[in-house]
Amino acid sequence: MAINSIWVVVELTDAGPTTTSLELLTAARGLGSSVDAVAWGTNVAANAGVLGEYGATTVYDIGDIGDALPGSPVAGAIAGAIAGGSGPDAIFIPTSYDGRDIAGRLSARADLPVLTNITGLVGGDTMTTQHPVFGGTQIVNASFTGNGPGIYVIRAKSFAPEPSGGAAASVSSLAVPDLGTTNSASITERHVEERTGPKLDEAAVVVSGGRGLGEAANYALIEDLAKLLHGAAGASRAIVDAGWVPYAHQVGQTGKTVKPDVYLACGISGATQHMVGMKGAKNIIAINKDQDAPIFTIADLGIVGDVHKVVPALIEALKSH
Amino acid sequence: MNVVVCVKQIPDPAAPQSLEPGTHTLDRSGKLILDDSDAYGVEMALQLAEQAGGGDVTLVSMAPNGETSGLRTALAMGAASAVLVSDDALKGADALTTAKVLAAAIKKSNPDLILTATESSDGYTGTVPVQIAELLGLPSITFAKSVVIEGGNVKVQRQTESGYDDVVAPLPLLVTVTAGVVEPRYPSFKGIMAAKSKPVETVTASDLGIATGAAGQEITSVVDAEARAAGEIVVDDGDGAQRIVAFLEELKLV
């Protein structure tokens, strides 16, 4: 089935749409003849300008969902439009905490298949989706076979966000149907962790640490180095699971995808699940004491050495630079 | 309190993985093991049932070839019984079909709480749990890093982009747990022996009233990704840091 109309699920923060949302709008523009956004919250109309600039003709406003988690109301509203015959041919959803909830609920509610972990899309009579497997060494091409609309869950950093210069999107409200008991979870308090410096997935430089650091206290070296390079500090899952650093730092298949100018891996072996999240970096530097560590197969500069020596020396060198 | 834990049995992630030539789906014909990610759900369930003063922890799994090794591991941890859905017709099932099967199997136990991992290690769609919740008409809280039951409510610390949210919902519901929510126990020798005789009920898709048909999606091809060439590898002779500085200088980053 040809794809004409695409709806993009857009996540809004106080500072505007998330970068991934803008990436998806940009991708949709090149694939469908009409692109609209779906958003919720109290500030949808205030974002009509930027959404139009990135290609949305209309933004469907689900409205204020209060303290509810977005999964049920947003999926319900989109499923309602599909059932009423006014749905699109394809729905793009960011791979995020809430995005996956929305995708799962929508799929089950509208009885539609869903494709996840998409990192590339090729248009045509049937749109082809690309999914990295085996640490990104191979790409699986897939497509929907039945009647649409298909649900596409797309990973961050798969497309570069570019404004099209479009006029502000028109705002049209999208009703939330009866959700029964599916919507009875509510947020009672939000805890925002302090962050200094750029966001992990937006930083030009990412310095990551792994189990090779030896102990949690040594992660301070990674943070110091990241700060000196005006970058962000990342981590392998091994040290997130060990409780050394919060999950928000994790890079990889189950963490963040990063595409910085420079990625510096310190004491990280380079497991496939880690590499799939960072091999898109322009330049990769690795420090590892094992010269056979897989990370060296993709490093532009590999230092076979001890992180406890090389990293402090690097910090000193940069301080006096 | 009765808890159902969804546990997936997967090819050992440490062993080489391959795709089947015809279908391009993951080759699951060999021995399967308990997905590590699901050990957290099993442990959480055992602790919550105990704190509630008792109740059954039931495992639900869908796997080919009547596979039970992973289930036996989770039974050895302390779960009471298991339901296994095994059916050739489910080979290559997509996420929604998997969710329909699991939802139907879960329904039979009428649980107060359903626990799953946030995503499986071999499929990692991350959508199966919420699809199950929607099919059963239940609320869900995903990405739990802490789960507490108080009265008829579940209180969860839910991981977010910038920290975490406190989220509350009434039972029954589905919760997906992250690694690190609890420390999974190692099965004891006694547990392993006891697991051998714990009940595992094996059912087919049609027993559950699930129609199996073509999935709504197909893999058309698998290609090699553009390889990243390795660069220069140097052994640190005390000049490692300088080499990095020089590299960064060339990129005009310092």
Ligand SMILES: Cc1cc2nc3c(=O)[nH]c(=O)nc-3n(C[C@H](O)[C@H](O)[C@H](O)COP(=O)(O)OP(=O)(O)OC[C@H]3O[C@@H](n4cnc5c(N)ncnc54)[C@H](O)[C@@H]3O)c2cc1C
């Ligand atoms: C489903 C699934 C999803 C996963 N998702 C992710 C993910 O998103 N992100 C992720 O990172 N991982 C993920 N993993 C885990 C992954 O498989 C690896 O276990 C993990 O990346 C290893 O972390 P590490 O490199 O820090 O530790 P290790 O593999 O233990 O490597 C430590 C490295 O440090 C080196 N080293 C030790 N001491 C020193 C020293 N003094 N100086 C220099 N080098 C030293 C060692 O040579 C070794 O190479 C996932 C796994 C699964 C099964």
Ligand SMILES: Nc1ncnc2c1ncn2[C@@H]1O[C@H](COP(=O)(O)O)[C@@H](O)[C@H]1O
């Ligand atoms: N075949 C299965 N059997 C049992 N549980 C499953 C199965 N598939 C998925 N799950 C559960 O759903 C979670 C998410 O799976 P997925 O959507 O495949 O990433 C898994 O971690 C399991 O807890």
